[in-house]
Amino acid sequence: MPIADVLIYTRTAxxxxxxxxxxxxxxxxxxxxxxxQAEATEDPAAFTPERLGSCAAVVxxxxxxxxxxxSGRAAFEAYVRAGGGFLAIHAAANAEPDWPFYGELLGxxxxxxxxxxxxxxxVEASDHPGTAALPGxxxxxxxxxxxxxxxxxxxVRVLARADESTYRGGTLGADxxxxxxxxxxxxxxxxxxxxxAVEAYEDEVFREHLxxxxxxxxxxxxxxxx
Numbered sequence: 001m002p003i004a005d006v007l008i009y010t011r012t013a014x015x016x017x018x019x020x021x022x023x024x025x026x027x028x029x030x031x032x033x034x035x036x037q038a039e040a041t042e043d044p045a046a047f048t049p050e051r052l053g054s055c056a057a058v059v060x061x062x063x064x065x066x067x068x069x070x071s072g073r074a075a076f077e078a079y080v081r082a083g084g085g086f087l088a089i090h091a092a093a094n095a096e097p098d099w100p101f102y103g104e105l106l107g108x109x110x111x112x113x114x115x116x117x118x119x120x121x122x123v124e125a126s127d128h129p130g131t132a133a134l135p136g137x138x139x140x141x142x143x144x145x146x147x148x149x150x151x152x153x154x155x156v157r158v159l160a161r162a163d164e165s166t167y168r169g170g171t172l173g174a175d176x177x178x179x180x181x182x183x184x185x186x187x188x189x190x191x192x193x194x195x196x197a198v199e200a201y202e203d204e205v206f207r208e209h210l211x212x213x214x215x216x217x218x219x220x221x222x223x224x225x226x
Contacts, residue, residue: 005031005036005037005038005054005055005056005057006027006028006031006036006037006038006039006055006056006057006058006059006214006218007038007039007041007046007051007052007055007057007058007059008024008027008028008031008038008039008040008041008059008061009040009041009042009046009058009059009060009061009063009067010023010024010040010041010042010061010062010063011041011042011043011044011063011067012042012062012063012064012065012067012091013064013065013066013067014064014065014094015064015091015094016062016064017062017090017091017196018198019062019195019196019197019198019200019201020061020062022198022201022202023061023062023089023195023200023201024040024061025201026201026202026207026210027040027059027061027210027214028040030207030210030211030214031057031214033211034211034214034215034218034220035220036056036057036218040061044067044068044069044072045072046072047068047071047072047073047075047076048071048072048075049075049078049079051075052075052076052078052079052084053079055079055084055085056085056218056219056220057084057085057086057087057214057217057218058076058079058084058085058086058087059086059087059088059089059214060086060087060088060089060092060095061089061090061092062089062090062091062092062195063091063092063094063095064091064094064095065094065095065097066095066096066097066098066099067095067096068096068099073096073099073101077101079187080105080184080185080187080189081184081185081186081187082185082186082187083185083186083187084187085187085188085190085216085217085218085219086105086184086187086188086189086190086217087190087191087210087213087214087217088105088106088189088190088191088192089191089192089194089195089210090143090145090192090193090194090195090196091110092106092191093106093108093109093110093145093147093191093193094109094110097109104154104184105182105184105189106151106189106191107151107152107153107154107155107156107180107182108147108148108149108150108151108154109147109148109149110145110146110147110148111145111146111147111148111171112145112146113143113144113145113146113169114143114144114146114167114168114169114170115143115168115169116141116142116143116196116197117141117144117167117168117169118139118140118141118166118167119139119140119141119142119144119162119163119166119167120137120138120139120140120162120163120166120167121134121137121138121140121160121161121162121163121178121179121194122136122137122138122160122161122162122163123135123136123137123138123159123160124158124159124160124161125157125158125159125160128157128159128181128212128216129212129213129215129216130159130179130181130190130192130209130212130213130216131159131160131179131209131212132212133205133208133209133212134160134205134208134209135205137163138160138205140194141197142193142194142195142196142197142200143196144162144167144169144170144178144193145178145193146169146170146171146172147172147177150172150175150177151177151180152175152177152180155182156177156180156181156182156191157180157181157182158177158179158180159179159180159181160177160178160179161175161176161177161178162176162177162178163176164176178192178193178194179191179192179193179194179209181213181216188216188217188219189217190213190216190217192209192210192213194206194209195210
């Protein structure tokens with residue numbers, strides 16, 4: 001089997017989202033539209049220097065718990081530091097809880113969520129490929145993740161926030177990041193907390209959000225994060 005240009009990783013060692021198959025399908029379609037091959041896997045043995053060396057991007061799609069072994073962690077860290085692209089979606093914020101490097105990549109950790117409900121995403125930076133297609137105030141239904149700390153304090157570029165006044169159960173206050181990006185070594189990292197429901201991956205605006213994020217981490221679109 002040829003090595004994928006976009007590796008979509010869906011392993012879970014905790015809660016497993018029903019939306020993973022729909023998300024993997026959508027991401028494969030978006031990768032294909034961008035000219036990449038894509039492969040979804042739950043096999044940690046995929047994380048080798050040789051395999052990752054040909055990947056334009058690695059996606060963690062709602063991964064939970066410890067999903068890499070020691071050799072996979074080493075290969076993935078080397079890949080990102082050397083210039084690889086990493087797109088983390090939704091429950092990926094709850095992956096690798098005991099690996100400091102992964103926490104540094106994201107800038108924070110998952111800290112629960114209220115019930116699924118409508119709310120509003122407030123776009124802070126519309127000049128980024130990952131948010132360019134979003135309206136300034138985007139009505140959306142999701143789990144509205146809370147985090148252990150504000151990732152802005154760790155140097156990420158926040159692209160969109162949750163407006164906590166529009167839903168119940170937010171814990172970060174007026175500055176509640178939901179979507180952000182950063183550079184790590186020579187690599188690019190993009191995180192979106194959105195994407196709980198199966199229906200999300202059929203929504204054209206959300207798909208444009210993911211397509212823009214994928215183009216940025218794979219360096220097919222957009223400048224480096226300031």
